Every structure is written in C-alpha cells, then in structure tokens.
Amino acid sequence: MFISNAYAQSAGTAADVGMMGNLTTFAPLVLMFVVMYFLMIRPQQKRAKEQKTMMDALAKGDEIITSGGILGRVSKVSDTYVTVEIAANTDIVVQKNSITTLLPKGTLKSL
Template sequence: MFISNAYAQTAAGAADPGLMGSLTTFAPLILMFVVMYFLMIRPQQKRQKELKTMMDALGKGDEVITVGGVLGRVTRVTDAYVTIEVAAGTEMVVQKNAVTGLLPKGTLKSL
C-alpha cells in the first residue's frame, strides 16, 4: 500500500556504462595525480636543476655552505670533489654534492 514496487534493471543497461561512466570513475585519480605533479614533483625537479647548475658553476674563491653546516671558501674544484678552506691553513675535501649553497661574497671575513 505505502511501498512501491521495485523492479530489477535489465542486464544490457548495467553492462554498458559508456565512455562518460568510465571517465568519471577515474577522474578523481587523474586529478589527484595532476595536483601531486604540480605541488611535489615539478618543484623538486626545479630545485635539482638549480643545484646542478650551482655545482657546475663552483669556482675558486666562492664561499659555500655544506650539508653539515660547515662554511668555507673553495680553494680547488675537481670533477667529483671540492677542497674548502674552513680556517686559515685548514682545508677539507668534500664531495661536490655536499655543497648546498653559495654564500654572498664577503660573508667569511675571517679567512
């Protein structure tokens, strides 16, 4: 009396959702990947490119900071290593990829 009859859907209508049905199913996944690319992957690639150009441009006399926080002036650069003067007469050899940043000229006045 108060409840209407429920009819089952035919098999032909349920088996063919169409192109738009498939697209709307994967739309959130595609959107999530696009957002992740622009928020995480692209900035990291840009940062790696900047670090590589900075490492390639290292030269004698540049003032740098290493991963460990050591400040120093570059005295020699080879293909894989950089020699840094950390105090008068004290030098240390580090890998090129351990250099994280260039400091403005004149930052290290005590050397």
Template sequence: MFISNAYAQSAGDALGLGGNLTSFLPLILMFVAMYFLMIRPQQKRAKEQKAMMDALAKGDEVVTAGGLLGKVAKVTDAYVTLEVSSGTEIVVQKQSVTVLLPKGTLKAL
C-alpha cells in the same frame, strides 16, 4: 529485520563508458595536482643545484650539507677542497655543497 535486502543491478542501468571515465577523473586530477605541486618544483630545484655546482670556482664561499662554512680552494670533477680556517683545508664531495654564499660573508678566514 535491521538489514535491508540487496538487489542486483540490471544491465540497462549501467553507466557505460561515460561512467568509467568519470570514476577515473578524480584520480587523474590528483596526479596532475601532484605533478605541479611536488614533482615539477623538485626538478627545478635539482636543476638549480646542478647549475650551482657547475659554477663553483676558487674563492667562492659555501656551506656544506654538514653545516661547514668555507672558501673554495680547489675544484675537481667530483671533489671540492674547502679552506675552513687559516691554512686548514678539507676535501668534500661536490654534491655536499648546498649553498653558495655572497662574497664577503666569511671575513674571519
């Protein structure tokens, strides 16, 4: 009474190959948009972070991922020694350095 009858679609009414392509078009467009909005900027940020870590040198002022501010006292392959106060040095992993500050930012050290 309230439900209409459902009939099978005949073979002549099928959309064929063109219909399959148009059904995947929104999925393809979403992937392209996701690439340009999410994946590509993340790769760019990772490349900039790696270049910054490779360019670390003694005397640079940095901020770590934990929020510590300090001057670079020594740089090795995997670790950086930071001077966080007069005579107080800590060793952190190189990957934990997130920001390279402009010279003269930390005048109290």
C-alpha cells in the same frame, strides 16, 4: 495488502553509460596525478636543476655551506671533490654534491 510492489528501474543503453562511466571512474585518479605533479614533482625537479647549475658554476674563491653546516671558501675544484678552506691553513676535501648553498662574496671575512 500493506506492501506495494517494487519495480526495478531500467538502465540506460550501453552507449550512454560506457563513455561517461569510464570518464567519471578515472577522473579522480587523473586529478590526483596532476595535483601531485604540480605540488611535489615539478618543484623537486626545479630544485635539482638549480643545485646542478650551482655545482657546475663553483670556482676558486666562492664561499659555501656544506650539508654538514661547515662554512668555508673554495680553494680547489675537481670533477667530484672540492677542497674547502675552513680556517687559515686548514683545508678539507668534501664531495661536490654535499655543498648546499653558495654564499654572497664577503660573507666570510675572518678567513
């Protein structure tokens, strides 16, 4: 009496739903990967490349900062270690990958 009949809506054909359904399902996932690549992965790769280039270019007399915050002048460079003069007649040996920054010449005047 007061309730009307409800009929189910017919679905589209399999060809209409199949391709668009898959595309709309994976689009957010692909979009998230693209955003993650440009915001996180690409800048990290760029920084790693710059760090490697700096380590390869280290030479005697360069002024550096280590990851521990020690400032000094490079006195000897080997494949994996660097000898750093931190004061007059005071040398320390650090790993090459612990060097974070290459300072401009003349920054450390007291050594």
